[in-house]
Amino acid sequence: MDDDAKSRTRRQILEVAAGILEREGAQAVSTRAVAAAAGIRAASLYQLFGDKDGLLSALAIHAFDLYLSEKHTLAQSGDPVADMRRGWDMHVDFGLRHPAFYLLMYGSDRPGRRPPAAGEAQALVMRFLNRAADDGCLRVPPALAAHLTLAAVTGVTLSLIGASEDERDMEVSARMRDTLIDSLTVDPPPASDATLASRALALDAALDAALTGADGPALPLRPSETALLHDWLHELAR
Structure with missing residues (x-):
């Protein structure tokens, strides 16, 4: 996967994970659920974020970016x-x-x-x-x-x-x-x-x-x- 493809996949995963987070809360943000909703293999998610903790950390960064864009x-x-x-x-x-x-x-x-x-x-x-x-x-x-x-x-x-x-x-x-x-x-x-x-x-x-x-x-x-x-x-x- 080249850098552009990785960037697109990463953004897609974050958007899907953010939707699950806002609808159902952090407990629903599992790597399996996010990978299934994004239509990708779980291995691709692990490759980009490591694990659920890494995904949640990336979501926190995404949340602060959204906050700052409004601020x-x-x-x-x-x-x-x-x-x-x-x-x-x-x-x-x-x-x-x-x-x-x-x-x-x-x-x-x-x-x-x-x-x-x-x-x-x-x-x-x-x-x-x-x-x-x-x-x-x-x-x-x-x-x-x-x-x-x-x-x-x-x-x-x-x-x-x-x-x-x-x-x-x-x-x-x-x-x-x-x-x-x-x-x-x-x-x-x-x-x-x-x-x-x-x-x-x-x-x-x-x-x-x-x-x-x-x-x-x-x-x-x-x-x-x-x-x-x-x-x-x-x-x-x-």
Whole structure:
């Protein structure tokens, strides 16, 4: 089988497996069932994915790719805090529309094993939070805000997925979203009134952008100097 044929077969298997996953759940995604539904020999599936665990890992990557394709359509507005709320709502909506995918993405029983696309999803969250910090809107460093946000939004989404449709209360999501975001953010102060903490967080976000080359040339700082500067800024932001 040449590379093009392998790519087509792989895509066909993933599409069939994704259909079974969304209709019947992960327990129905057996290598035998997927091979039969795709009209291929089980040996071809094993050759491409190894085993059921490999197939489920590939489906998790496929799920994150689908999630990211939707997330990238979320255009940034001039209000980073409003964008945080919209990002939360889009995340929850995706989980409720694709519960089996979501459980595979965030309900894994294999700690520490997330597909690379999960890192890209986290980077998108950090992009919004860095903007909020740069505008003086965050009470805490962006990395901590990202961890708190992901923990809260996945917990809410998994809880809503587990509820029957007639018991599902979307007010839970809205209240948790607003409670969390209100605890992480402040109204951006006028430039002359900015607090030391908000200025430190804004500078920390600007430093991250500069160091990655996202906002002009990278700064000529050694790793030890960068770490020390981050530590100082985080202390000032307390």
